[in-house]
Amino acid sequence: MDMKHSSPAVIPDHQPSTSEKILAFLDERLGLKEMQAKMLNEPIPGGSRWAYVFGSILLFIFAMQAVTGTMLMFYYVPTADHAYDSTQYIIHDVDYGWFLLSYHFWGSSAMVVCVFAHMSQVFLWGAYKKPRELLWLVGLALFGIVITFGFTGYLLPWDQRAFWATLVGVEILDKTPIVGDFIARFLKGGASPGQMTLSRFFVLHVMILPAALMALAGLHIFLFRVAAPAGPFKGTTEEIKAKTDYFFPRQIWKDIVGMAFVFVGLCALALWEPVVLLDKATPDPGEYHPEPEWYFLFYFQLLRLKLFAGQFGQFMGAVALPVIFMGLMVALPFFDKDPERNIFKRPIALISWIVIMVVIALFTVAAVINREFLD
Amino acid sequence: MLQPKLKSKVRCTDHDIGEVTRVVLDPLSHEISHIVVSMNGSGERQIMMTQVQDVTEDAVQLRAPSADILALPPFKREDYVTTHEVEISHLEDNIHVTPGEVLVPLPDLEKNVKRRTFFMNFTHVIGFLIGLPLAYPILRFLMKPMYADFDNAWLKVGNVSKIKQEDVGTQFKYKKQVKEAYMPEYEVEKNVWVLRATPDLLERVYQGKDVEFHDAKGKAIWTNKKDVPYIAFSGKCPHLGCGFKWRQHKALGQVFLCPCHLSIYDAGGKVLDGPAPRGLDALPVKVSPSGEVEIIDMEFKAGTKSQIRIV
Numbered sequence: 041m042d043m044k045h046s047s048p049a050v051i052p053d054h055q056p057s058t059s060e061k062i063l064a065f066l067d068e069r070l071g072l073k074e075m076q077a078k079m080l081n082e083p084i085p086g087g088s089r090w091a092y093v094f095g096s097i098l099l100f101i102f103a104m105q106a107v108t109g110t111m112l113m114f115y116y117v118p119t120a121d122h123a124y125d126s127t128q129y130i131i132h133d134v135d136y137g138w139f140l141l142s143y144h145f146w147g148s149s150a151m152v153v154c155v156f157a158h159m160s161q162v163f164l165w166g167a168y169k170k171p172r173e174l175l176w177l178v179g180l181a182l183f184g185i186v187i188t189f190g191f192t193g194y195l196l197p198w199d200q201r202a203f204w205a206t207l208v209g210v211e212i213l214d215k216t217p218i219v220g221d222f223i224a225r226f227l228k229g230g231a232s233p234g235q236m237t238l239s240r241f242f243v244l245h246v247m248i249l250p251a252a253l254m255a256l257a258g259l260h261i262f263l264f265r266v267a268a269p270a271g272p273f274k275g276t277t278e279e280i281k282a283k284t285d286y287f288f289p290r291q292i293w294k295d296i297v298g299m300a301f302v303f304v305g306l307c308a309l310a311l312w313e314p315v316v317l318l319d320k321a322t323p324d325p326g327e328y329h330p331e332p333e334w335y336f337l338f339y340f341q342l343l344r345l346k347l348f349a350g351q352f353g354q355f356m357g358a359v360a361l362p363v364i365f366m367g368l369m370v371a372l373p374f375f376d377k378d379p380e381r382n383i384f385k386r387p388i389a390l391i392s393w394i395v396i397m398v399v400i401a402l403f404t405v406a407a408v409i410n411r412e413f414l415d
Numbered sequence: 416m417l418q419p420k421l422k423s424k425v426r427c428t429d430h431d432i433g434e435v436t437r438v439v440l441d442p443l444s445h446e447i448s449h450i451v452v453s454m455n456g457s458g459e460r461q462i463m464m465t466q467v468q469d470v471t472e473d474a475v476q477l478r479a480p481s482a483d484i485l486a487l488p489p490f491k492r493e494d495y496v497t498t499h500e501v502e503i504s505h506l507e508d509n510i511h512v513t514p515g516e517v518l519v520p521l522p523d524l525e526k527n528v529k530r531r532t533f534f535m536n537f538t539h540v541i542g543f544l545i546g547l548p549l550a551y552p553i554l555r556f557l558m559k560p561m562y563a564d565f566d567n568a569w570l571k572v573g574n575v576s577k578i579k580q581e582d583v584g585t586q587f588k589y590k591k592q593v594k595e596a597y598m599p600e601y602e603v604e605k606n607v608w609v610l611r612a613t614p615d616l617l618e619r620v621y622q623g624k625d626v627e628f629h630d631a632k633g634k635a636i637w638t639n640k641k642d643v644p645y646i647a648f649s650g651k652c653p654h655l656g657c658g659f660k661w662r663q664h665k666a667l668g669q670v671f672l673c674p675c676h677l678s679i680y681d682a683g684g685k686v687l688d689g690p691a692p693r694g695l696d697a698l699p700v701k702v703s704p705s706g707e708v709e710i711i712d713m714e715f716k717a718g719t720k721s722q723i724r725i726v
Contacts, residue, residue, distance in 0.1 A: 077500035083442055121601060204657060208675060211655040211717050221716075225561040231725040232714060234603075235595045236560045266504045281443060286501075322604040324588060324650065325658035329674040343655070344676045349690035351720040354654075357690075358718070414674045 080288035085271025087283040088291035091165075092269075093298035094158035100299040101151050102253065104306075108144040109246065116196070118242035120235040123198035124320040131315060142310035148190050150302055152335045155186050163393060166381030167270035173373040175263040178256055180369055185253045192245040194333055198238065203321035204330030206241070207233055212343075215358040232323070273381035329414050331407075338403035341410065416446055417470045418511050424474045425452045425462075427481040435475060438512055439495065445509050450475065451490050459490035560596060565724065567636050567711055572607055575645070575706040582616050582682045584608045584648075584661035584671055591712055606650040606658065607698065607710055608671070610682060613644075620646060620683045620697070628699045628711070637699040637711065646683075647700035647710050654678045654691040656717040671695065692720050 056064065067073050084092070115134055117126040130137035159179065162168055168176035195206040210233070214224035229236025271280055285291070318328060332340050342348070348357030376389070383390050423435045432454055439449035439461065449461045462477065462484060469476040477484065498506055572589040579585075587609050590602040612620065621641035628637045639646075648671075652659045657675035664670045664679065667687055671680040679688040684695030699711040714726035 074499050077496065078502045081496055081501040083501075083503060120595075204675075208655045208657060214716065215718050222561075226557065229560045230563060230595070234593060235598060265502055268504055277443060284442075323658075324604040324606045330657050331675075340676075344690060346690070349692070351692040351718065353690060354692060354718045410677075 080286065080292070082265065082269075082287040083284050084269055084287060084291050085284050086275060086280045087285050088287075088294055089272075090294055090298070091161055092291060093295050094154050094161060095264075096295035097298050097302055098151065098154050098158060099257065101147055101154060101302065102257070104303075105144060105147045105151065106250065108140045108147065111140050112144060113246065118196065118238055120198065120238055120321075123196060123238060124317070127197040127199075128317060131317065138314050139310050142314040143306055145315045146306050146309040146313070148193060149333075149335065150306055151186055152190060154302075155183055159183065160393065163389065164383045165270060165273055166383065166386065166389075168373045169376065169379065169381065170373065172263075172267045172270060175260065175267055176373050177370060178260045178263060180366070182253065182256050182260060184366075185249055185256065189245065189249050189253070190333060190335070192241040192249065195238065195241045196245065197315075197317055198321045200318040200321055200325060200328045201331070203233065203323075204325060204328070205332045205336075206237065208330060209332070210237075212358040215355055217355070217359070220359075270381070273383065329411070331411075334404070337407040338400045341403040341407035344410075416509060417464065417467055419447065419450050419467065419470050419475045420473070420512050422473075423470070425450075425477065426474055427477050427479060427484060429480050431455075432481045432484055438510065440498070440506055440510060442503055442506070445503075445506055447510060452484070454485065457485065460484055460487045461490045462487070565631055565713070565726065567630055569701070569709040570712055572609070572647075572708050572710055575609075575611065575702055575708055578609065578611045581611050581613050583669065584610055584682065586650075586661070587647075587708060605712065607712075608648040608650060608659075608661070608695075609700070609708055610646045610648075611644050612646050612682075616683050617641065617644060617646075619685070626697065628713075637701075639697065639699060643700075643702070645700055645702050645708065647698045647708070648684055648695040649698050649714060651696070651714055651717065652678060652691065653693050653696060653715065653717055654689070659695075692718060693722070696722060 063072075112130060115126055115130050115137065117123060127141070130141050132138070162176065162179070191206075191209055195202045210224050210227055213227065214220045216223060225231065227237065227240060228234075229240050275283075319326070331337070342361075343354075343357050345357070346353075348354055378386075380386060419435050419438060421435055421438070424431055425433050425435060433452045435450050436453045436459060437451035438447050439451065440446070441448040447464055449463055450467070452460050452462055454460055466477050466479055467475055468478045570589055570591065572587040577585055577587070585608065586606050588604060588606045591605050592600050593603050594600045610616070621639075623641060625641050626639040627635050628639070630636050650658055652673040652675065654673060654676050657673050659671045659673040659678070659680070662670060662672040664672060667679060667681075669682070670687060671682075671684070672678075673689070673691075677689045678686065678691035680691070680695050681687055684697065686694055696713070696715045698713055701709050703709070712726070713724055716723040716725050
């Protein structure tokens with residue numbers, strides 16, 4: 041019923057309850073009903089799909105990371121002499137501390153997995169093409185933020201795993217020509233990792249990155265709403281129109297089911313694989329074999345290649361390769377101007393995606409197999 | 416596109432049937448697809464724009480007789496949402512059903528203001544004048560701990576009696592006092608690999624020349640003599656900074672192996688395999704008559720062909 045156009049002279053057949061009065065008071069001042077209607081009534085061309093759930097799931101994971109992360113800060117102390125002990129305290133002494141920390145830990149992995157799925161979906165659907173170039177670019181920036189989140193968060197427990205992954209990660213950034221030394225010292229707060237590094241990573245992780253992510257995610261959603269969803273790549277206008285529905289209820293239903301799956305999955309991981317710290321961080325690795333987080337393993341293995349040996353090879357592997365990859369991603373909507381979106385009619389795109397997937401899978405497996413030979 | 420206006424009279428081929436009360440937009444093409452006509456008391460009908468022959472200032476002319484229009488099913492409001500309740504970008508770009516321009520008077524003070532552009536630019540300049548002087552102090556603020564002088568003090572790391580065999584890497588762990596910012600000094604554990612070298616290995620490492628070490632200003636601080644049989648390697652792998660180990664390799668025999676990216680070095684620190692760009696970094700080392708090993712704790716930038724000292 042359209043309230044605006046109904047006659048105000050109609051006398052309601054019952055007295056409004058207190059909650060209805062409060063709601064009406066708020067609605068009059070905030071326009072809540074219209075806002076809610078606008079948020080829910082967004083046409084999904086060609087209808088809702090399970091493939092579209094990843095954006096909403098990412099938002100959900102971020103919200104949960106914010107909640108669990110804020111909780112952790114109640115006990116965590118970001119100093120070289122207390123970070124490790126306070127994290128151990130969270131794990132062993134604080135009620136449910138192990139759960140909140142483990143959920144936060146696995147949440148970061150889930151975030152990377154979903155970013156990956158989200159980007160693959162957009163890439164395969166050709167949804168980065170005109171008029172969604174800016175949406176794609178902001179998405180790439182968000183990808184960078186998620187990766188940086190993982191990298192900075194990894195250091196905070198200040199155990200051996202944290203220390204060495206950070207040390208090697210910063211050394212990789214150090215290989216950037218001209219500014220590399222400055223960037224590395226800037227991040228480390230000196231020549232070698234210590235308290236200053238922990239402080240800097242902490243500020244990045246709990247202040248700068250969340251603010252950047254919220255701002256860019258807001259922009260991302262705004263751009264998405266302005267450009268409207270791309271919809272399926274097959275079907276005539278009439279077919280798509282016939283299947284179109286609104287964001288609510290079918291897509292929201294799928295999204296919430298997806299979120300529930302992620303939530304249950306993360307709880308299960310937190311229960312069965314809770315975070316266990318290694319020894320406290322020290323510049324002597326002892327018997328520990330440094331290794332990055334699992335989603336960086338393929339890159340770690342890649343840097344072992346003879347191809348990337350020596351100073352020049354290292355520049356190619358540590359700097360040129362990721363920069364060229366990101367550069368191609370940024371340029372993608374500007375050189376791929378063919379409006380064709382069907383992935384089965386875009387052989388280069390399909391083959392590139394498969395090649396990247398296969399390389400990542402193979403090198404990850406190789407890194408895992410390599411572990412055995414080191415012990 | 417025809418722009419039927421609200422309140423316009425609607426005429427059939429025979430006579431007037433009512434007036435336009437709503438227009439319906441197509442969500443994909445964003446064009447007007449239907450008009451809704453209030454039928455002079457007989458409810459509302461939805462009429463496709465293809466039925467509209469012409470639109471004038473205050474009337475809409477249809478192609479059909481009134482009987483045809485009356486025979487259409489009644490308009491169902493519940494099948495629609497208003498444009499305020501839906502998120503479709505640019506939906507109203509093509510529609511001009513408002514009766515001409517809608518205006519609001521400017522406040523008196525805003526009339527005849529000449530220098531709007533000037534004020535706009537002035538605002539930006541002031542903004543810059545606030546931000547710019549902050550940039551340098553903030554940069555310096557953040558850069559404070561980035562560059563520090565080298566510490567060339569000698570550190571005792573252990574006794575040579577720990578070394579059981581010649582040309583075999585032995586790890587010496589030591590503690591280094593670190594002072595950061597205002598914080599109390601604390602100890603970090605570090606390690607160095609020390610070898611008692613055979614003359615053969617010494618020759619390979621030194622190639623007949625002593626090795627001189629300099630401070631930041633280039634002044635010589637120590638010389639590793641080519642005939643002193645003790646060699647100390649920094650525990651930091653010159654590839655990407657991990658800690659390497661002394662290991663048995665099935666093809667290369669006893670070697671230094673870095674578990675990170677699998678760089679392999681011989682007892683003399685020379686790269687045998689893997690991605691390392693240079694050999695292991697030898698440190699200034701001296702051994703007292705009682706066998707106490709002392710080193711100067713130095714770190715060099717990883718990943719470069721030449722040695723660049725950073726600690």
